[in-house]
Amino acid sequence: MKFEELLDERGIELKYVNDNDFDELKGKAIITNKGSFTRKLLLNLGFEDFHPVSKASIEEAEQIKEMIKEKDIVGFGGGKAIDVAKKIASDLNINLISVPTAPSHDGLISKNCSLYKGSKRETIPAKYPRKVIIPLHLWKNSGxxxxxxxxxxxxxxxxxxxxxxxxxxxxxxxxxxxxxxxxxxxxxxxxxxxxxxxxxxxxxxxxxxxxxxxxxxxxxxxxxxxxxxxxxxxxxxxxxxxxxxxxxxxxxxxxxxxxxxxxxxxxxxxxxxxxxxxxxxxxxxxxxxxxxxxxxxxxxxxxxxxxxxxxxxxxxxxxxxxxxxxxxxxxxxx
Structure with missing residues (x-):
């Protein structure tokens, strides 16, 4: 089966971008890594309301979920942010947009997430993103x-x-x-x-x-x-x-x-x-x-x-x- 058909069957839209035009994310609940790179990037792009994640844990997902209202969720950054976003989107049954800022793992769209529960990491069922945005210009220099x-x-x-x-x-x-x-x-x-x-x-x-x-x-x-x-x-x-x-x-x-x-x-x-x-x-x-x-x-x-x-x-x-x-x-x- 062709790659595009695999995505279409699952209702996943794939978009490649070559610049920092992320205007479509405005008004959505953005979850990102607490590290300086993605936080600074979002601030420079004019995004001020986002939820930083320091640890990919069920506890952090639950805390952020309490602050999220009914709107699309964006996982913006690395695996921690995307896994927490997956969990919340699945729990609330709302749309998820995944924006992996680096090609560091194979969980970009996987239908599960890896989160800590206390000191133990668990693999938890989640949902596919409705859309994946790949920022090629960021990936090129990801070392x-x-x-x-x-x-x-x-x-x-x-x-x-x-x-x-x-x-x-x-x-x-x-x-x-x-x-x-x-x-x-x-x-x-x-x-x-x-x-x-x-x-x-x-x-x-x-x-x-x-x-x-x-x-x-x-x-x-x-x-x-x-x-x-x-x-x-x-x-x-x-x-x-x-x-x-x-x-x-x-x-x-x-x-x-x-x-x-x-x-x-x-x-x-x-x-x-x-x-x-x-x-x-x-x-x-x-x-x-x-x-x-x-x-x-x-x-x-x-x-x-x-x-x-x-x-x-x-x-x-x-x-x-x-x-x-x-x-x-x-x-x-x-």
């Missing part, structure tokens, strides 16, 4: 934010390998349509030449998560969640930590290939395959950085099997408590 988005897309390969494992070990069944959308998003990003193609890659990945995020979030995102809690203080982007998770999951798949046979991708050379793809897209060293952080210790990863045990992945077959993660990390870093 590490773009690298984070590319990592988030490549992580689909780990998620698909985990699905294959769940099919083999537990007899679970998954949609071929969503698996195809997930892999197509990776193929497109590996060969994309401009921001529009990158946007299509991220949107395809979002569509693959229509029924569940499992098609794009597996054992690598469980590593991401663990590292987010253990070493991150706003220092690393979501996609960057997902990239770190890609390397760790792929390496464990390869090290335990004798126990992980006959899957979608050959386990024995899985790490080399993944590493080469990440090097091709210039995100390999970017994903390595959290492993070089002074706060990171390999033994942290012993807990990863406990992060999301209800979602069957690599960590349900290979118990993280029994893995020599010092060896894993040393082999990754080289």
């Amino acid at each position: 590490n934010l773009k690298k984070a988005g590319i990592c988030d897309l490549i992580s689909n390969l780990i998620a698909l390998q985990d699905l294959s494992l769940a099919e083999k070990e537990r007899g679970e069944q998954f949609s071929e349509v969503y698996k195809k959308l997930s892999i197509e998003s990776v193929k497109k990003v590996l060969n994309c030449g401009d921001e529009k193609e990158l946007a299509e890659s991220l949107i395809l990945s979002g569509l693959a998560m229509e029924e569940t995020s499992r098609y794009c979030s597996g054992s690598e995102h469980e590593v991401e969640r663990l590292l987010e809690n253990k070493i991150n203080e706003g220092k690393y982007l979501h996609g960057q930590l997902a990239g770190t998770g890609i390397l760790i999951s792929a390496k464990v798949y390869s090290l335990y290939s004798d126990k992980l046979k006959d899957l979608r991708f050959g386990s024995e050379n899985f790490f080399e395959y993944i590493r080469n793809l990440m090097k091709k897209k210039d995100v390999y060293n970017f994903a390595l950085l959290p492993l070089l952080d002074e706060k990171f210790k390999p033994e942290i990863l012993k807990e990863v099997s406990e992060v999301r045990p209800e979602r069957f992945t690599l960590w349900n077959v290979i118990d993280s408590r029994n893995i020599d993660f010092e060896r894993v990390i040393n082999e990754i870093i080289g």
Whole structure:
């Protein structure tokens, strides 16, 4: 099915802009990141009434929801703002406009949001945006934010390998349509030449998560969640930590290939395959950085099997408590 048809079926309008003409957002409830960039941008554009988000949490969503009246909601900025906007729009059943100011994640249009409830992050059903506005001029100079988005897309390969494992070990069944959308998003990003193609890659990945995020979030995102809690203080982007998770999951798949046979991708050379793809897209060293952080210790990863045990992945077959993660990390870093 053509990309445009996928959006039309879901009532999603996609618009690309090359300047800061966001007049159509006036009079709407704008939710944005508390960081200085999006806040300063909105103020410079004459928007004074908006709701800044410091944490993607259910608590913040509830607080902002109390202040929102019946009008369209805009998620303007990064993943935190867009996820909170998704939750509120879904709860109030009102229109959502998504304006991702950087290509840092694949949740631009996904029908779920990732929010903290207390100290634990949960994936919560939401709704599709009625409209997505892609500011290409902002995306062009997005640097590490773009690298984070590319990592988030490549992580689909780990998620698909985990699905294959769940099919083999537990007899679970998954949609071929969503698996195809997930892999197509990776193929497109590996060969994309401009921001529009990158946007299509991220949107395809979002569509693959229509029924569940499992098609794009597996054992690598469980590593991401663990590292987010253990070493991150706003220092690393979501996609960057997902990239770190890609390397760790792929390496464990390869090290335990004798126990992980006959899957979608050959386990024995899985790490080399993944590493080469990440090097091709210039995100390999970017994903390595959290492993070089002074706060990171390999033994942290012993807990990863406990992060999301209800979602069957690599960590349900290979118990993280029994893995020599010092060896894993040393082999990754080289």
